[in-house]
Ligand SMILES: Nc1ncnc2c1ncn2[C@@H]1O[C@H](COP(=O)(O)OP(=O)(O)OP(=O)(O)O)[C@@H](O)[C@H]1O
């Protein structure tokens with residue numbers, strides 16, 4: 001079944017505290033949609049509103065056209081995977097997976113077949129008669145997934161399902177989840193605060209802060225054209241530099257350095273904030289003449305990390321900038337060197353000075 | 363916006379309804395008895411004036427305080443070091459001693475009192491032996507000191523159990539850190555350990571306080587002229603000369619007010635000083651050496667032998683030959699056959715009445731724990747508070763309260779088994795609810811949510827998922843309740859009629875009548891029942907803490 005989720009003007013309060021003031025999103029059928037945001041921003045709260053565990057103080061939640069605000073949890077046909085897996089400890093693996101099917105009063109052999117199918121799919125068939133306490137974290141995770149999927153839910157909800165696993169297993173399971181989601185073709189909402197995980201796994205990501213969605217888009221859009229400074233700093237690393245835009249000659253000037261910016265749809269001069277990712281600087285030695293077309297600065301720190309080398313440089317204004325270059329055999333730069341920077345100007349983002357709006361429209 | 367009412371709202375309302383009928387209504391009845399003049403129907407404080415005006419009555423209050431404070435302090439002084447020794451050192455025969463400690467606390471105190479009379483009373487075996495052999499006169503076991511000895515030996519195990527539990531949560535690295543910083547031995551015990559276990563100690567102390575304040579059988583048997591509160595309440599109510607309900611009710615009200623104050627003070631003191639501890643590195647018992655080793659063994663064995671002695675002696679006398687009310691040389695099983703023949707009914711009553719109560723208690727406790735943990739709202743909050751109320755009402759007051767309320771229409775229950783069941787359920791529920799709450803708090807909520815999201819109904823999720831996960835905890839709580847209920851006297855002594863006599867009531871009656879043989883036989887049966895229950899408890903709880 002194909003299910004799109006539509007949320008309009010959702011409102012969530014705990015007592016007097018408004019956690020989610022007014023939130024709207026559309027999640028498409030079969031989409032892998034991720035909620036990403038700092039701790040306490042309301043991701044879990046929103047997810048649990050969709051699942052039916054939290055009350056909804058206002059707004060409309062719909063699966064396709066159907067309003068679900070008042071619907072019982074057990075009627076929503078949702079598959080849910082919890083952070084701590086929530087495996088029933090007194091049931092075997094098989095009984096755990098069968099549980100939802102039994103509640104649906106399906107015939108016995110159908111239950112058996114469906115259960116076997118998903119145990120097989122999740123590669124835990126051999127553990128089917130074990131008690132959960134004798135499973136590893138990754139295996140428990142697979143049981144939780146099988147249990148959530150075997151009921152053929154309309155929607156799959158996952159709240160930080162991988163956060164209890166070690167780094168290596170996390171990478172492995174995230175691929176398992178991704179493949180499974182595409183195979184089964186199920187609309188999925190995934191919560192995480194690991195941005196790399198979000199990028200790797202999602203069709204689209206919603207970045208949240210304080211209960212407000214800051215940006216919805218594909219991982220690429222969000223990384224390259226963040227809608228505001230919060231998103232730019234939350235996803236990946238970036239340098240924020242204050243500058244001024246002059247509309248007449250379409251120039252951006254900062255710290256005794258000026259570069260042309262043709263694409264800015266702005267008609268008047270205004271102060272702006274630039275967001276430049278560390279890998280978008282090019283660093284070169286000062287030319288012998290001392291004249292340059294770049295931003296002049298001095299290296300204050302060099303950290304070698306294998307694949308890349310991180311540089312910290314100081315502008316003449318005193319501001320520190322982070323730069324990442326691919327490592328080379330013999331590093332030409334060392335602490336104390338004066339260097340000049342040039343920019344990959346098409347990758348720069350320019351925000352209003354307060355950082356609330358991206359002036360470049362993608 | 364979402365529907366506010368579900369099956370749990372219904373449960374909450376039913377629970378509140380039950381409490382309204384069986385607790386609130388009787389309590390208001392009690393209050394009105396105490397402040398309304400029976401003849402004129404007007405408001406009066408005459409009963410209270412009478413109580414505080416006459417030293418005869420007022421002194422019983424002072425007496426009770428002497429006993430309770432004395433017992434509480436002594437139990438702490440005896441129980442806390444024992445718990446520390448048991449946690450910190452290896453003791454020869456520790457697990458056996460542990461069972462003895464628990465066993466000695468689980469019997470009815472008045473049986474202990476009775477046994478001490480047989481040992482140290484006017485014609486007690488020890489007294490007589492010393493008098494005949496050496497001409498030494500033992501100090502009297504009757505009166506204040508006797509009550510103090512009996513109740514202390516009976517109740518220090520509570521402190522022992524509470525403190526042992528708390529010490530389990532003290533991380534050994536705290537002790538090591540303290541030693542590393544130059545503080546060890548006794549100093550460390552008082553500076554580090556006592557403050558950490560303080561709140562638990564308070565809680566245990568409160569329980570001892572409540573039990574000793576409410577205990578009726580001990581002062582009745584051994585107090586002689588030294589009358590305490592429950593004795594007075596009982597006498598005024600049951601008095602041969604036609605008891606005075608109003609006056610008994612007034613005394614009951616005073617009792618409730620006192621226990622409430624004590625309870626609130628304890629609560630205030632311990633919430634201010636609670637630490638959350640989670641011990642990764644438990645204190646491991648070490649081998650003691652030299653003098654320490656000798657001292658701790660002497661202390662443990664002496665204390666525990668003293669406390670188990672009355673039980674052992676009673677069991678011994680059960681097998682003695684008895685002629686009428688006098689013991690004669692020789693041994694037989696005659697006491698047991700007499701007991702089964704004459705008062706066998708009390709044995710079956712002791713299975714049936716606490717049995718039925720237990721079923722009700724387990725179900726109600728599971729439901730109430732559930733609504734108070736998982737469905738927090740104003741109504742469940744009220745249910746939670748109300749369910750704790752009986753904790754601070756002394757047992758004999760519960761008895762009187764129920765009798766006054768239910769020996770007249772609209773609800774006529776006096777003389778039935780039902781009223782005894784109600785009494786037991788009311789008194790025992792607070793404990794079982796607490797332990798169920800603790801169990802429930804260990805179970806993550808989203809296990810149940812997982813069940814809901816898999817299409818299970820709320821009730822189904824409770825029965826299939828939450829209940830089984832609570833089961834072990836519920837069952838061990840239930841066994842403890844059971845043990846306490848079969849040795850309960852102070853409520854039963856007020857509520858029983860001939861048909862509904864329980865073992866403890868029968869034992870008490872037989873002691874009063876001087877049928878020592880039958881009394882001892884019945885006590886032995888009770889002890890065996892208790893022992894079996896405790897062994898089952900040990901199996902079920904896999905060595906978990908006992909908490910009352
Ligand atoms: N039951 C509750 N009662 C009151 N406030 C709550 C409750 N649950 C959550 N909150 C508050 O709502 C806000 C959002 O919490 P939520 O759990 O949704 O955050 P989150 O984005 O999932 O964070 P994390 O990444 O840490 O899991 C927090 O400020 C939290 O304190």
Ligand SMILES: [Mg+2]
Pocket residue numbers: 043044045159
């Ligand atoms: Mg969360």
